[in-house]
């Protein structure tokens with residue numbers, strides 16, 4: 001991928017993809033995740049995430065709140081050498097950015113902010129705000145993602161640097177294209193410039209008036225799997241595939257976006273990676289069970305959830321907690337075989353292994369789906385990630401070879417704006433109206449609020465914080481009740497509301513509702529978990545600090 005907005009900056013430095021993590025730095029800092037690795041730009045792959053599971057992570061520990069990483073300069077990741085640093089500053093990059101993310105900007109020159117006109121705020125993410133803007137030099141409408149830096153903390157810049165490096169590695173019609181970067185020598189902010197996309201799949205799916213046909217579902221899935229195939233071939237794991245990260249334009253093009261949690265991987269030299277990724281409803285069982293050795297299967301699982309969601313008209317496994325999520329997975333996909341437990345050696349297996357086994361019931365649950373979709377759903381939602389195969393195999397599946405075929409993207413309807421953000425605004429307006437009429441219909445308002453809360457997929461970092469709280473709670477329970485080596489799974493107070501939240505979609509298929517399990521289903525562990533977990537992974541944050549905690553946790557997630 002080349003230069004954006006004109007000429008390339010000449011460089012005698014390392015190839016643009018050469019990025020090697022300074023392991024010592026991470027060891028020193030107690031960081032449980034690292035990003036980076038060696039790379040081979042020529043092959044389009046080979047950039048390796050050199051993640052190291054730190055002592056704290058092995059013991060189940062993330063940094064306690066308030067403890068900050070020591071940030072030493074990373075000579076390979078950040079410091080591109082004096083010459084290049086000088087060239088980058090001369091080309092208009094701020095010195096701080098060149099110092100910390102020199103590799104990510106190598107060979108590019110920045111655009112000036114005053115060459116764009118902001119039109120509207122269109123989205124907001126964990127560490128960014130996204131604006132619709134006009135490029136005054138070309139007249140083109142673009143999306144500007146303004147990255148928030150916490151006082152220019154090198155860690156924040158590092159996440160952004162990795163996202164940029166990954167985006168620069170990718171070049172495919174179904175992957176959002178990074179068109180440039182906007183900053184200036186004296187600036188403290190950075191904007192990523194993307195082609196503008198009118199919709200996201202979550203927004204469309206939540207729209208009360210839209211129900212996808214089979215050819216449309218095939219069209220979206222074809223594009224999603226093609227984009228994933230490209231990412232995986234370039235050794236990139238997305239690690240947060242969900243509807244709101246699948247952007248759509250008015251020509252029917254679907255593009256995978258938000259590579260903030262993405263990571264390079266090398267299938268031949270596996271390195272441990274964090275399990276604290278992927279939004280809860282789309283998170284595969286191996287991550288919920290703490291896997292740090294994983295691959296393309298995690299994105300394929302999420303794709304399977306999306307395929308079934310598009311056909312069902314509602315999210316298929318909307319868990320509110322990790323425990324509930326695993327429970328929903330086991331109920332639908334069956335509990336893992338003994339052979340799998342043995343082979344996978346998953347860190348949380350001793351805690352979450354169900355006492356009773358669950359039978360897989362995908363075919364019965366989705367009996368109203370097109371028959372050709374069932375083998376594909378069955379493959380993508382395999383409990384053992386090795387059985388999920390690849391995006392390439394999925395694209396060759398019977399689903400796409402059977403009539404009615406996928407429609408052409410250009411034949412997809414032209415929808416009115418329908419971002420997940422719009423759905424949120426609709427909800428907020430409804431909430432405001434309810435608050436106004438609260439006294440007249442308090443009970444109705446309460447019910448609707450519950451539906452809304454459940455209708456949103458929980459981002460990975462928040463959900464993972466909850467997982468920690470859960471593990472810690474389990475450990476405490478084990479201590480308190482050393483005689484009892486089993487406990488209810490899920491806890492009774494959560495199980496009472498198992499099943500699908502009402503109104504999680506406006507056009508649900510009423511026939512789809514996986515069978516619930518009796519409350520008495522219990523999960524046990526073979527050994528007390530204390531033997532595996534010697535310290536808290538993360539401090540459960542008080543609710544008043546939700547936003548801070550989200551960012552804090554996100555930092556650790558995004559860092560690996």
Ligand SMILES: Nc1ncnc2c1ncn2[C@@H]1O[C@H](COP(=O)(O)OP(=O)(O)OP(=O)(O)O)[C@@H](O)[C@H]1O
Pocket residue numbers: 122123124125126127128129130143145176194195196197198200244245247257258259260419420421459
């Ligand atoms: N190219 C684009 N065109 C139009 N809208 C976009 C584009 N990129 C992002 N958005 C909007 O901005 C929102 C936030 O963007 P993005 O997901 O990349 O940010 P983030 O900070 O990484 O978010 P998250 O916390 O969900 O990981 C998206 O959900 C989407 O609605």
